Amino acid sequence: MTAWSSTLDVPALELVDVVKRYPGEPPVSALDGVSLTVDRGEMVGIVGPSGSGKSTLLHIIGTLDRPTSGAVRLAGVDTSAMSDRQLSAVRSQLLGFVFQQFFLLEGMSALDNVANGLLYRGVAPAERRSAAEDALARVGLGHRLHHVPNKLSGGERQRVAIARAIVNRPAIVLADEPTGNLDSKSGAAVMDLIRELHGEGHTILIITHDRELADSLPRQVSVRDGRIEHDSGPHPVGVGSIEAGG
């Protein structure tokens, strides 16, 4: 199975004293000593105004960027000393991304877009498609497999993107303003879906500036000026979360 499947006891995410400084005159500290632990099966809202460093935090958790110092461990895997190629492997194996702009590829069906979630794991095409079909069915789009993105509504597109994020059974799903481009109705539907996935054991981090949305999540971490301002702390994980993950 996946590389992290045997590590139930290890947190899904550990940040230890993470600093991100951008060189310049004067240097800008985007993150200034952030430590955070997220257990498996948790759903956490990382909330903060723009410029608070939450996007940098997302990039560093997502291994899209490296911290200046500090440690990032994903499902116990220390990514601090990894090469670019190894970080790519981490992303393909351990992470699922949901973006505000969906980032679906035009010119290919919903099914193929979701199958792309397994593309860089070298999974055979037939296998990718069958996994993608399951994932699309899971997000309620089993009837939209062969639609191209611009034939889908915004809410549907984001559900396709969510299916793509979970098709590789990641250790963590990172969602960056997942409802930011949606009207309130489809936004709510997307949040319902995300909650359901959490209920099935997915570990989910939602980065948002929307305090109301964050407040609806079991745990909130507020970020301001590159520091964690407030952490509501690990919520007593909901019944059923842990066992569903294993």
Added chain:
Amino acid sequence: MAVVQHSTKPVDAGDETAGRGSSIPRSRLRLGDIMRVGALGLRTRRLRTGLSTLGIAIGIAAMVGVLGLSASSQADLDAKIRALGTNLLEVQAGSGFGRGTGELPDTAVAMTSRIGPVTAVSSLTTVSADSGGTVRRTDTISEGINGGLSVFATDPGLLDTLHATLADGVFFDNATASYPATVLGTTAARTLGITDVADGLRVYIGGQWFAVIGILDPVEAAPGLDRAALIGLTAAETFVIGDDLAPETLYVRTVDGAVDDVRGVLAQTVNPATPEEVEVSRPSDALAAQEAASSAFTSLFLGLGAVALLVGGIGIANVMVIAVIERRSEIGLRRALGATRAHIRRQFLTEAVLLAGAGGLVGVGLGAAVTAAYARSQGWTIVIPPVALVGGLAAAIVIGGVAGLYPAARASRLAPTEALRSN
């Protein structure tokens, strides 16, 4: 703040490991997927794909067409030379001031046939219009209206000496050469409206009716014969001139290896008194010169094709640079999905190669089609050198690779965070 720990050891490796301290299976992109991913950008931007493909296609088509046409025309010339034979020599009496009288001695044929390696000799003599050398359909047509046709007197061996062939009828033999019978060149027959010897038609030459006994195919060795009526030497002397006719041109066929030797002694043999008044040439040389001239043009046009190809390649590089800029977020997404820099680089390189390769394929097809159409219109055999086909495609692919190198490197260097930044 120092990076403190490397304390967390890699977790259970499973079966495949990426090595170097990580237990995560490395990112992989299957070969078939590279092709699919590379083709995606082409499928979604059809117009642009078509236009940049066209650039390469024109260049390749030009080169394949030039190579094909030159090969076809060369094959045609080769065939003509082969039909003509390189062992045919033409001997002419010089004419004009200090160049002689335009006549060869009467003994020329007999003397020439005594040269060892000579296998055949025939003479050809113009029967001038003044002395009755005009061909007319009937005697009621004015002598001035001769359709530009001339009359030659010759001997029965001419057909074999020139390797000429008949379209219809027969050539002279020793008997008919002294009778009023004529064999018409292909153009002459058409001009006179005679297509079939079996019709038993006659033409009016000088003051005498001549029966048409044969019609020649086009004669490569002596194109002048196409517009001529041939009559036997004796017949000419008897019925047209009423006097002896000195030979004017000799056609000499030699043993293959002895062409130069024969050529060296020919003038002396034909006219021992004034050899400097004799001109000896080899008809196949004219065709060989034509061949050489056409190959000079080939290099010129190949050069032009190469320029077109270069421009096409720059067009592809340009389109790819734009594609990389436009598709930043796709690059970012792919990096987020686990693509390595190498995967991104390969994707765009593949795209460029596919783009150029498609252009190459179209160009090769186009070039071959142009060659075939033109060669057919010229009545040539269609020759398309395989090296032009393979080379054209290979050139396109190489150009695509070179054109894609920089854009692909640029795409792969894009930092994921930069690529994903929304704006």
